[in-house]
Amino acid sequence: MRAAAILALLLGNIGAVTAQPEAGAATDSVAQNSSEVLLDMPGSKYGIQAIRYPRSGAVTQMIVNQAKYVANFGDRDGVKPGSIFDVYGGGALVGVLRVEQTFRDSAFLRMVTLERKVDPNSDVVIKRGYRLYPKYVLLETVNFGSGKPDFTPEMHERMRYAARFILSFSDYPVVLEGHTDNTGKKSENVKLAIRRAVSIEDHLNDIQLIPRSQMFPVGYAEERPLASNSTEMGRFSNRRVDIVLVDELPPEAIPGSRRAPAVDLSVPD
Numbered sequence: 001m002r003a004a005a006i007l008a009l010l011l012g013n014i015g016a017v018t019a020q021p022e023a024g025a026a027t028d029s030v031a032q033n034s035s036e037v038l039l040d041m042p043g044s045k046y047g048i049q050a051i052r053y054p055r056s057g058a059v060t061q062m063i064v065n066q067a068k069y070v071a072n073f074g075d076r077d078g079v080k081p082g083s084i085f086d087v088y089g090g091g092a093l094v095g096v097l098r099v100e101q102t103f104r105d106s107a108f109l110r111m112v113t114l115e116r117k118v119d120p121n122s123d124v125v126i127k128r129g130y131r132l133y134p135k136y137v138l139l140e141t142v143n144f145g146s147g148k149p150d151f152t153p154e155m156h157e158r159m160r161y162a163a164r165f166i167l168s169f170s171d172y173p174v175v176l177e178g179h180t181d182n183t184g185k186k187s188e189n190v191k192l193a194i195r196r197a198v199s200i201e202d203h204l205n206d207i208q209l210i211p212r213s214q215m216f217p218v219g220y221a222e223e224r225p226l227a228s229n230s231t232e233m234g235r236f237s238n239r240r241v242d243i244v245l246v247d248e249l250p251p252e253a254i255p256g257s258r259r260a261p262a263v264d265l266s267v268p269d
Helices: 002-013 060-066 153-167 186-206 232-238
Strands: 017-019 037-039 048-052 068-071 084-089 092-102 107-114 131-143 174-179 215-221 240-246
Touching (some): 060 107, 068 092, 131 153, 153 186, 153 240, 174 186, 186 215, 186 240
Antiparallel strands (some): 017 037, 048 068, 068 107, 092 107, 131 240, 174 240
């Protein structure tokens, strides 16, 4: 459904095609040659700004896999390494990219899967100007100390960055993934995880003005630890809420789903 909507938008609104400078103008292995075009495709203001190919005599497929794709988002947009994006060009889904490294206003991505080549006769798979759409984008992690979120001044600023990115994709759902350490009963931890996720929903709505209709709290309890629960530091790392922008809700996040646990939020922790 999401891919069909994007394709309809792209096919109906692709604008002018502008050729890029000749290969002689390229520096530091950044691809800017006449075979690459800037496609004006609305629906996402984020896209591929440049491509860095390895200096290698390897075959084309290996070069594609090793290429670094430079995007126009970074730390100030809240995007974290490991985030996954769909890349569209020429009115079609081209492939899936993963964020490898982020900087202040840019990021390096690498190819995860190639869906199709827009131009079968060209060795260039992804071109400058191709648009990026969220698939699974981790924007922020909020840790919990003694029952409350750890909101430092720096965290408030980072939440503002995350909210700005979310508001750029107002039709994409935000999953608030609540997690706990392994202390206590699992059934109680699920409830605790959801309540913590709801507290982050309240913050994003009250402070950052994210619509509640866009947010979906989920409780995973201790199922997805980031660190060992054998130390206090590890347990603190695991007591968290991950703010994730996705292209499709997981079954457990869909209200009324059999996999969505019923939790009485009126009961205090």
